[in-house]
Amino acid sequence: MAAQLAVTFTGLRFENPFLLASAPPTESDANIMRAFDAGWGGVVTKTIGLHPVVNVAGPKTKFLRASANSTYLSMQKRPGTALHSSWNWELISDKTLDWWVPRIARIKQAYPSRILVASIMAGSGSDEELRHWQTLAKACQDEGADALELNLSCPHMDRADMGSNIGKDQELISIVAQVVHEVARVPVWAKLTPSTTDIVLEARGAFLGGADAITSSNTFPSLPLIDPDTLDFEMNVDGYVSSGGLGGPAILPLSMAKMAQLTQAFPDKAFSGIGGIAEFAHALNYFLLGCGTVQVCTAAMLDHAIGPNVIKGLIEGMRSAMERHGWSSLEDFRGLRRDHVVTHSKIRRPDAKAYHGGYEAEGYAASDAATDAVADAATGATMKPASR
Numbered sequence: 199m200a201a202q203l204a205v206t207f208t209g210l211r212f213e214n215p216f217l218l219a220s221a222p223p224t225e226s227d228a229n230i231m232r233a234f235d236a237g238w239g240g241v242v243t244k245t246i247g248l249h250p251v252v253n254v255a256g257p258k259t260k261f262l263r264a265s266a267n268s269t270y271l272s273m274q275k276r277p278g279t280a281l282h283s284s285w286n287w288e289l290i291s292d293k294t295l296d297w298w299v300p301r302i303a304r305i306k307q308a309y310p311s312r313i314l315v316a317s318i319m320a321g322s323g324s325d326e327e328l329r330h331w332q333t334l335a336k337a338c339q340d341e342g343a344d345a346l347e348l349n350l351s352c353p354h355m356d357r358a359d360m361g362s363n364i365g366k367d368q369e370l371i372s373i374v375a376q377v378v379h380e381v382a383r384v385p386v387w388a389k390l391t392p393s394t395t396d397i398v399l400e401a402r403g404a405f406l407g408g409a410d411a412i413t414s415s416n417t418f419p420s421l422p423l424i425d426p427d428t429l430d431f432e433m434n435v436d437g438y439v440s441s442g443g444l445g446g447p448a449i450l451p452l453s454m455a456k457m458a459q460l461t462q463a464f465p466d467k468a469f470s471g472i473g474g475i476a477e478f479a480h481a482l483n484y485f486l487l488g489c490g491t492v493q494v495c496t497a498a499m500l501d502h503a504i505g506p507n508v509i510k511g512l513i514e515g516m517r518s519a520m521e522r523h524g525w526s527s528l529e530d531f532r533g534l535r536r537d538h539v540v541t542h543s544k545i546r547r548p549d550a551k552a553y554h555g556g557y558e559a560e561g562y563a564a565s566d567a568a569t570d571a572v573a574d575a576a577t578g579a580t581m582k583p584a585s586r
Contacts (some may be wrong), residue, residue, distance in 0.1 A: 201520035202527045203272060203513065206409045207490040208385035208468050210344055212313050214239035215528060216481070219388075219472055219493035220317040220347065222259060223504045223564025225291060227301035236506040239514060240313035242493065245290035245349045246298050246338065246470065247319050248330050256435045258288035259499070261446070262423070262516030270528045271423060283434060284496040285404035285422055285447065286355050290319055295334060299341050306342030315387070316343035318378075320351065322370050323359035329375055332381045339384050346382060348374060348409070350400075351416035353443050362391035362416070375407025388434035389413040392456050398463040411468035413493065415456045415484030417443025446496035454483050459537040465536065473498075476508065478515025490535035565583040 203214040217240040218224055218233045225244040233241050264271055264280035271282060291298070298316075305314055316338035321327035321334040337345050350371055353360035364370045378386050388404035390397055392415035403410050419441045422433040453473025455543065461469055471484030476497035484492045494512075498505030527530050 201525065202468065202552075203362070205382060205528050207470070208345065208387070209296065210313050210385060212239040212491065213311075215485075215491040215558075216240075216244060216436060216509055217313075217315070217470070217491055218498055219495040220245055220315075220502060221351070221495040221499065222286075223498050225293075225493070227305050229504055230314070232307055233504040233509075234305075234309045234312045235510045236504060238309075238312075238505075240315060240344075240491070241300075241568045242315040242317050242347050243298070243343075244293075245291050245317040245319045246293075246334060248334065250294055251289040251292050252492060253292060254287060254435050259284060259286035259431050261285070261496075262448075263404065263501070268393060269509070272425075273422065274310060276492065282418075283444050283446035283499070284335055285420065285442050285444055286417070287355055287433075287440060290349070291440060292351065292548045295337055299337055302338060302341040302343055307357060311392070313344045314342070314433040315347050317347045317389070318348050319349040319360065321357060321359040322364050322374055323357075327359065328373070328377045331378050335378050336381050344389060344480075345410075346378060347387040347389050347413060348378060349389055350404075351389045353391065353393060353419045362393055362419075365391035365400060367392050368399045370403075371400055372403035372407035375404045375409045379408030385410040386412040387413050389416060391416050392452065393419050395458050396459075398459050401460050401464060405464065405467060411470060411490075412460060413472060413474055414460055414468040415453050417445040418449055420444040426536065435539075445473065447474050447476065450480060454487065457484060457487050457489065458536070461533065461536050462539065464582060465533070476510075478512050478519060481512060481516070482519065485528060485532050486535040487539075488536045490528070491533065493580045504558055515540055523554065 207213045216238055220237045220242040223239055228242045260273045261284050262271055262282040263271055264282040265279050318334040320330035322335060323484040331451045350365035353359035364374060372516050375388055386409050390400050390412060392399055404412060422431050422439060425432055430437060439554055450473055457471050470491045470493055471489035472493040475481050475492055475494045480493045494505060494508060495509045501508050
């Protein structure tokens with residue numbers, strides 16, 4: 199049987215499980231339609247708000263690169279380097295809702311069978327702000343948006359009642375999800391921040407509020423490196439910098455850890471994985487942990503803005519892997535490794551001694567006899583080996 203790439207996620211049929219994430223590549227209707235032409239199963243718009251935003255006076259996104267034969271990391275373009283990560287401090291869309299509304303309609307008219315997810319954001323500090331979520335939700339779905347993704351994760355917002363500041367508060371998350379759920383006729387996804395003590399608590403709040411799925415995770419709060427010669431941050435405006443979001447290959451293992459927590463806590467819920475995906479081997483990690491779709495940002499930005507070669511590679515890679523393993527659909531392998539992530543105490547030890555969490559019941563663990571001998575020889579010491 200031929201491999202079936204189509205998936206159903208939160209009741210929506212996707213031609214394939216690969217989505218272009220909410221980011222600079224999805225900031226215009228032209229880019230979104232190019233993305234659908236390239237083959238992406240879905241696209242999440244740049245986050246839409248009610249009020250215009252003004253971005254920093256300078257670059258909004260840059261890429262950190264690593265040298266193969268040294269430990270040098272820098273945003274400077276150099277030959278023979280590999281992508282380490284992306285760094286951005288870009289805010290939500292600088293276009294108003296009135297700008298987006300006719301364009302959502304135009305996109306859906308041109309691509310009625312493709313899934314368009316509207317990313318939206320408002321505040322939570324008052325009833326008026328909560329009504330803004332409903333205004334955004336109703337406007338986007340009325341024009342044909344297939345789902346709504348609540349941006350509860352942007353790490354760049356100064357306001358205490360927006361972005362990741364909401365995403366760190368399970369009560370606020372639940373309130374926002376409930377407010378949107380009250381007016382939504384389409385699935386509601388909650389995009390959570392990784393900058394939290396326990397992402398499971400935040401996810402529980404979202405589900406209690408009526409969210410149909412969780413997207414995890416957004417970029418990790420971070421700073422650009424300081425140039426050792428100029429002593430300036432590699433990305434700055436007038437010498438100053440603020441916290442930005444780290445994405446790309448560097449965050450893949452970190453995002454996987456967050457996702458494993460989520461899918462184990464809620465094995466019957468829907469999750470869209472994001473963070474560090476550039477090829478199918480990366481996406482496979484999220485599928486094996488239990489995700490039903492994945493989203494891509496950094497890799498696409500570096501590939502003609504909307505990733506035509508990235509999506510081609512993802513589709514070919516998925517088809518090849520499914521044929522190699524004898525899988526007919528994503529459901530044949532979704533979650534296969536979810537239960538292989540366990541607490542440290544459940545990892546097998548080399549003997550039957552009692553587990554003490556990495557230390558002896560009293561004092562430090564005894565040192566290895568061979569190590570003692572080497573140390574004695576080096577120092578001329580004749581100390582007696584520690585008691586075992």
